[in-house]
Amino acid sequence: MYRRIHEAIIQSPPIDDFDVFKESKEQNFFESQESLIALCTHLQELKTTIEDLDENQLKDEFFKLLQISLWGNKCDLSLSGGETSSQRTNIINSVEELKPFILVNDMEHLWSLLNNCKKTREKASVTRVDVVLDNSGFELVTDLVLADFLLCSQLATEIHFYGKTIPWFVSDTTVHDFNWLIEQMKGSNHKWMSKCGADWENSIKMGRWVYHDHIFWTLPHEFCVMSQVAPDLYAELQKAHLIFFKGDLNYRKLTGDRKWACTIPFRQALRGFHPAPLCSVRTLKAEVQVGLQPGQAEQLAASEPNWMTTGKYGIFQFDGPL
Template identity: 70%
Template sequence: MPKELQNCILFDRATPLSFPRCFAYFTMKNRIPQILTKVINALNQHKNEFFEKHGEAGTEAENKAVSLISKIRNELQADEPLLPLTDNWVDTDIWNKYLEYQHSLLNENNKKISWFHSPWLYVECYMYRRVHEALMLSSPISDFDVFKESKDQNFLESQEAIMSLCNYLEELNRRIKNLDEHQLKDEFFKLLQISLWGNKCDLSLSGGQSSSQMSSPLTALEDLKPFILVNNMDNLWSVLINRKKMSQEKFPSIRVDFVLDNAGFELVTDLVMADFLLTSKLATEIHFHGKSIPWYVSDTNKNDINWVLEELKAANTKCMFECGVNWELYFKKHTWIYQDHMFWTLPHEYCTMAQVAPDLYAELQKSNLILFKGDLNYRKLVADRKWEFTVPFHQALNGFHPAPLCSIRTVKAEVQVGLAPGQGEQVTVSDPNWMTTGKYGIFQFDGSV
């Protein structure tokens, strides 16, 4: 393993009672078993479908998958040792080598290598990877997305909010040529905030329970502004508007990358934001980075995007229909490009990307601005450590600087950096649970390259 990677991982052990371990125990005893139970229920509910499609082989595969998922749940609840993966997925060897390395680190300190006695970020990712393994070992239903219905439900229950957002975009596109720079900036900020608060719709946080957006997100933006703890939207505007002004003279394109989080309503807010960037000429190409396997209940993969586009095209309202048609065309013309990479579903912190996935790091270096959506991306950006609130974001990135980047996140995990002196303590006094509710948000920018 490269020395740089070892140093990055070892630094994660700086405080023995840091947040990842303390929070892991509570979460695994509660939320994670709920998610595994829902996975089992999803398989049971499709038993007849598997039989109709695959005959007895489908029934046997469903039984096997349920048995393997139940085994994971039992191992977790009994705090048993973590086991190597046994499937033949593209990342299996990487996961198993990483498990060996975790063993070597923890054994040095006489720690038990088990669900409750390993770093939280690693074990949580491991659980979702084990779910994927259970499906991989259960052919011919290996491609079944156990989280699909939850993601679809989030979209369907958010129809009113999606319709209002699509309608707003349609009206904005009609008048965008008449907006001066100040007005364009205001619209940019408005859609950024909608993308931020769309991140509240996180099904892994709710244990798979409904977390849909029931009302228009446009009406609440002013009321929500006080809950933005770090607001670097001006930095994002400066990057793009300056590039736009220069592009006419020196640069042929402006590239923005979205590292996606949740499907459903949040995905629609990201697509609306991307549409605006194109129409306003603040970007000329958009790259979306999603997951290659079902992940963290509601994370976006390629099938989720295709399903949303089909649902929008089938809608009875003109604005939703036109969004579906236009967005599908953007993908066909490669103005919008979807990409996935196995690194996004590894347990590694992003400071290791240049060593573990140099091809992905090189791809991100082509971007003019990378927008990292959501809580898991933030945890991996700053390595899920128990940082002091005032540690600079740049420092917490630990050398991860492929391009100017911004974390757009509602706060749902007990890790946060880059706050003003006393700010975190002040919020804690007024709201002791502020780090786990999704009530607060950040736009946290780093322009280093």
């Protein structure tokens, strides 16, 4: 459907580069201002003290920003039928109360991997984290805040982002959305939002942030065939030390969107897709989930029959060396 919409637009000059979802995505950003200000303020205050944090404090902040990025994934315009899905409350204050809704929590593995990279990294070497993006607007800001933290904490030295080549699933990020959002942040009247925008623009200029798009992300293939269908993209992902896959659609393509038993191991469901250590960061909005404990799905279904599709629950599901 989204490909057909795009096809109709590109055959209709002079609107051949028009994004029919642009207004909805921008509305999501503007309606989330209060939450964005709180998030940017937290980040900038954190950056002023980050060198004084001990390892446990740094780990706590890493976990907090990971969870903010997870719950930012609730802001999905494709799920809401294009209706507003902005974030109107301070999500930082909700992190602790939302923890029980994380069904698979592999954050410890993520910390161990990146912290070990940091400890063993020589000055000339690189720790690269890749982020396969999902929604623009508020969720994208949570991803960029996490990316900024990874650099300033030295848990990573380079962040690579992947977005869609054409407007996709209403609110998915394109290069225009990515650049537009940073410009909006930079031009904000709020000093900390403006500082974030300026810092992020500088990260791009310095080559510490790199944006990619690739047609594969808008093709119907599941990811296990990427090495055959898009070997250039697979080779690029292999350069990462860790890949974050944001959102529900990426999870469906990671697992082939099959009706797996909920207890099937994540690695088995990936069916050979292992370019690098990877983690799905997703709130559940589709009827596919693997890697749960025996009885976990049944217990959820008994109390909430639609637990798989409401966006209430989330996961950090890791595949890589443990």
